[in-house]
Amino acid sequence: MKPIHLPMAALVICMALATPLFAQTIDSSRGIDVRVDYPSLVEIGPWDDRNYSLTQEDLDVLADNEKELSDPVPAFFRVLMRRNNPDMLREGPAQYPRSALQIFQQMYGGYLIDGNVYTKINRVDGKYVVDMATGTDTDTFYQQRALSGESRVTSPIGAAESAVKINPVDTNIVIAGSNGPGGGQKMHRSTDGGVTWNEILLPLGGTCCDPTVDWSADGSLAYASTLGSCGAGGCSVWVYRSDDGGASWNGLENATPGDPRRELTNGGSDKEFLHVDQSATSPYKDNVYLTWHDSNVLKFSVSSNDGNSWSTQAFSSLTADRGIGSDITTDAAGNIYYIWPTTSSRRIKFVKSTNGGVSFGPISEIAVTQASFIFPLPSINVREAFVYAAADTDRSNGLYAGSVYAAWTDNTNADSSTPSANHGRIQVGYSRDGGNSWSVTTPHETADSNSVDRWHPWLAVGVDGTVHVVFYDTRRDPSRTSVDLFYSFSTDGAQSWSAPQQVTTVISPSLEDSFEFGDYNGLDVVLDSLIAVYTDNRHEGGGTSDSPDVYAIGIPVSGGGECGNNTAEPGEGCDGTDLRGQTCGDFGCSGGSLACLPDCSAVDTSACTGCPICDNNGVCDPGEDCNTCPGDCVSGSTSGAICGNGVCEIGNGEDCLSCSADCNGRTGGRPSNRYCCGDGAGPNPMTCTDAVCTDNGASCTTTPVTGGSFCCGDATCDEGEDCSNCALDCGGGLEVCGNGADDDCDLLVDCADPDCIGGTEVCGNGQDDDCNGQIDCDDSVCSALPACLCAPVGDSCTVNSDCCGNKCRGPSGNKSCK
Structure with a gap:
């Protein structure tokens, strides 16, 4: 224009x-x-x-x-x-x-x-x-908008367990699934952002429960899965597709007339969950992934043709690796993280695939839990609180880009059969290195852990990298039998959390019902739209009888701030005229003026004058970057341009035709919509200066960049950069204790850094979090915990309670833990 x-x-x-x-x-x-x-x-x-x-x-x-x-x-x-x-x-x-x-x-x-x-x-x-x-x-x-954000999704009464997804292109369109009301899984659709809802039935009938939904990257296709054909032998896993925004669910009939669903199993299956890779930079974009278990053996299936056909594989059948309540997420590069809690070994585990689910690496551990996979609480003492995983990744270009997150419920102590003796809490694990190491934090207060229970979390990561979590919280009921939905967020990669905010206006009592609150709730965030769905037991007529329903609530997005209001809020580098007090002098320049980038991520120094640009001193100084001073700011290997390294290297001849993995482009469709980023090839050639070449996190440079290299000076601490080779981008962060890295660029690492002294020991993560020279069970903070008192497999024992797995087997006098 x-x-x-x-x-x-x-x-x-x-x-x-x-x-x-x-x-x-x-x-x-x-x-x-x-x-x-x-x-x-x-x-x-x-x-x-x-x-x-x-x-x-x-x-x-x-x-x-x-x-x-x-x-x-x-x-x-x-x-x-x-x-x-x-x-x-x-x-x-x-x-x-x-x-x-x-x-x-x-x-x-x-x-x-x-x-x-x-x-x-x-x-x-x-x-x-x-x-x-x-x-x-x-x-x-x-505030007024938040207080009026609740809406009843299901009617009549009798619904629980829900999942929700916002259309990634049109946030007015929201789809959800619920167990009930009545028999079977019900689908729901809103065209006004979750204010009002219509119920839609899945075709052919025979559905049961465990709803899960997601969208394709462009929002044109929606997917839903359910358990179906349930009998004494268990249930089958079924998948449906909608080609009209969730208004109907017969899209797969386009490939198989008369057959609107895909039946992935023939019984014995449970607790499925679905995920679509929506990342524009993923080579597996729009792959659909599904997880479930057969007799607690975790299963995985992938479709690369819009849900029409599926390939399936199983993971370990060892008792210690079996689990229930798994989730799948993908990062910007398309790596798959398959995360689950075990049913017997009190662990949160995961496997990772780097090839679109063709194969997975070895099973690894995220954390040790106090709880088994279920435990009773006063507010859910029949169905019992379920330990499941809710996972997501940071696909932004922010400081914590690439981080993997998982949330789950845990007990603060060893499980008891007495509900009041258990105390539920939420845990969030995060990894900055693709799952090689993990840290665990708590997204709520801990001083009240003996009087307040938290459980049923769901987690989602926003486009700005803010981590959002919702969960049930009993703080308004001294008896711990009623719950509200609470919300917390983190703008520093789950290292610290906001004070939890109550988002429901009416408390939900526990029910004299075998299903109570169900097994899980749902949460999704797209742009500035954050919506949660949850089981709500309020009685709309003001009476006291049971009234279980699924409700939805829009939550004002916190954390990343409101870009464009001229106030630099948490998560923003600046905002309009609010530059956080920075001047051109902070970047080594003698004059000129700063401006804030349109996305509020950082300041723009292009209007500064007298800057020490490219003094070729071997250090990427303020005001220099990989385009203005490649001699100081380009680092890495010397193997030449490599297609697939995430950088559209125009200076090395890459374009959307020769390297579509790195260079944005559209070579089909309406001619007026076609474009090709890169070295002058294809329809409507574009250079790096055009915004479409850096949309969706893409990187683009006109300076010849060697393959495997990184670009210092772009305000992002990229993979391969650290304090030793790019303090300009990687400095100023917070020290992550225990990861072996100098995160804040003060030349001090982990316990040698005063920032780590006096921390809180996180039991079971293999790190000396409080820097007292003792790790996990060797630390007095952890030594009295049941996980530290029990014996591992193979050790001698007398009774079941001696063993971590609660199994002591063998002849008298020669028993061992199994």
Whole structure:
């Protein structure tokens, strides 16, 4: 789109008749790009202060006839929609979906102007103008919005266990599954962001339970799985596909007329869960993965043709490796992490695949648990709290990109058959090195662990790397028998957590029911939309009888901050005019001005002057990067360009044709939508300066870069970079104690770093967390725990309780742990 220029008189936009209720002052000095005529943006939609974060490069993604499109959404949101949907039309009168306004309202609530949110607009002389008489300050607005966010998904009563996924392109469309109401699994669809829901039945009937759902990367296909044909011999695993956004579930009939489902097993199966690789940088993008167990032997299946056909394999059948409650996640490179709790050895384990599930590496351990796979609590004393895994990865370009996360319920002590003697807590494990090592933290208070139970967590990672967790919490009931849903987040890779926030307004009592709250809840986050589904036992009529239902609630996204409000919040490097006090001098420059990048991740130093750019001193200094000073900032091997290293190396002749794995491009479809990043090849060649070449985390450089190298100075601590070779990118972080690395670049590692002294020992992770020279069971903090008092397999024993596996076998006087 060409720059839009209007007379300076447009700085103040007024309604006809000069009523002050519609006066808006647009201050161009608040914008981050002097090339942009910010007042002119009212020509293409109502004003919103988040427009100040737009650059000319952002405006270039808009259509040439943008001013002719009468969609009442502001310019910044149009840019956001087009960046997240490159296939959007660029010609004609109807380029944006009819739901664009609803999506904007769901994500942001209204138009942000000078710290207030406005929800009403008027049309004057063909332009939309915000009604300034209806504003609410942001704190009050979002508090009110959160308190009214609960919605009942199922009706009539009798539903529990739920899963939810937001369409990755249109956040108004949400799908969910539930056990019940009535017999069988029910599907649900919302077209207004989870406010209202419609129930949809899976075709052919015979379904049971354990719902799980997901979307393809472009949101055009939805997948659901259920247990079905259940009998005395167990259940089968079935998979369905929707080609119409969850309105129906017969999409697989396109390949097999009359057969809308795929039956992966013939009985004896349980607790399946589904995941789709949505990463644009994954060679296995849109692969569909499924996990379940047959008699506690973990199984895995993959489909690479939109769910039409599947290949299956099994993992270890050793007793110590068997489990229930597994989950699958993938990282930006397409690596698969298959995570589960064991049923007998009190471990959280995982396997990893680097080839799309063709094969997996050895079984490895994440953590030791106090709990077995189930244990009773006062609030769930019949069904019992279920230890299951909820996993996700950080696919952002942030400081903790590539991190793998898993959440589970644990006991603070050894299991007891008396519910009140157990104390539930949530644990979150994270790995920064692809699963080679793990750390474990607790996303809530711990001082009240004897009086408050937490259980049934679900975890999701946002596009900015913020880690979100929801869980049940009994703090409002001294008897520990009723629960609310609580939410916590982390902006530093799960090292520390926000104070948990209550998100339900009505407490849910325990039920005199064999199923109680079911086995799990669900959570999903797309862009700024965070939605949870959960079993809710409130009685809507105010009575006291049992009323189990599935509810949904939209949670205002926390952690990464609201980019565009000119306030640098937690998780943001800057925001608009708020640069966190930084100046060009902080980057070794003598003058000029800083600006904030449009995504609020870091400052832009391009307008600084007198900078020591490329002094070839062998150090990547502030102001230098791999493009402006390759001699100082490009490091790595010398083997030449390598397709598949994640960098579109234009300087080495790569393009979307010769190296589609690294270089973005679209060579098919409508000619006007085609483009090819790289060295001048293909339709509509693009260079690194075009935003489409760096969309979805892609890297692009015009400087010849040797294969396997990394780019220092890009504000990202890439794989291969550390404090020794790129302190510019890797410094300033927090020391991760026990990983053998100098994370904060102070030349001190682990226990030699004062930051690690006085920490809390995490029992069972193989690290000296408190730096007292003692690890795990050798540490007095852990030595009294049951896991440290019991004997491993092979040791002599007298009774079952002597053994970690609770099995003491053999002739009298010569028994050993099995």
